[in-house]
Amino acid sequence: MPAVVIDLRHADDLRDVVHQTVQALVEGKLVAFPTETVYGLAASALDEQAVERLATIKGRKQGHPLTLAIKSADEARDYVPDMTPLAQRLARRCWPGPVTLVVDDSHPDGLARHLPSKVLNYVAPAKTLGLRVPGHQVLLDVLRMLVGPLVLTSANHTGGVEAVNAREVLEVLGNDLDLVIDDGPCRFGEPSSVVRIHGNRYEVLRAGVVPEKTLQRLSSTMILFVCTGNTCRSPMAEFICRQILAKRLGCEIGQLEDRGVLVMSAGVAAMLGGRAAHEAVEVLAKMNLDLSEHETQPLTEPLVRHADLIYVMTRTHREAIVAQWPSAAERTFLLCADDSDVCDPIGGPTDRYQRCAAQIRVELELRLEQILQLLG
16 A cells, blocks of 8 residues: 655644654554655664564665664763763754764663664664754654654665655655655755764764764864853953963964864853953953954854853853753853852953953863863
């Protein structure tokens, strides 16, 4: 019997489509989904018969792993409790999106251990696990309503051309599927990039949507300093940190990005494009640091999500960040190791800025080992 097709572009209620799709998956049916890359073929990872049928239709033999589609980057830690800093970094920065991360599956408490044994053999035959959070809203909504992850693979026969629209899915697999969700052509029209994580190194197993140069930047360690207006304390911390790290790593400040280190600053109440305080520029000039071209920026969701370490100047700043982005709590620290606040020099004379800069330098020296440990 040919698959049922639901065209999202003509659906009266997308919520009803999501419910129908979840019900189909719970019943052990196979569903073809649109993603941002190519169309995918999915089965509930809790249903070993459905996954076995998926593998048979796909023509995928055991030993060639299938991918697990999960809800979010945060959920990845449930499957891989000992995810390396690099894996966590790429998960936060790339998901939802066109990157599949292949990580070690050796932790005894990982959720993969709770999958049926046959399913585990399909998704982790070599003690590695391919994880992805697809960047398509309907698929994400289905994942959030479904108990457990999905086993997901491209909707084609092994070795065949990937389908980039529902018509191509139906031509190849139409009689083998139960449901096809049609959302027209995929945005990218090529497969996800598959990236294998080895500790704090990565290897591109399959070139895809995200090019190597972009992956290199996404894999960089990002340190973010946050104050209120991003005019004095956080930019001074940013520039002093660069100077300290460059000296420790034996390179020029301008070479830090080539070493995989990004240092930035922002303000919880900052304007976009403002200038640093004149006194801050003057104080840092005496340290051979040029703050004159600094442009203020507000703290945003992408900055928080991308940051590996967030250092704030006061407890109030940390509270503001954690209240808005709870998942950032474990990455957000007061700069002062004793949990005191960095003094605010705004509106004061130059010597107050000098004392503030000196305090920041002392605290950064105390934090240096924490930063270097993250750099590996």
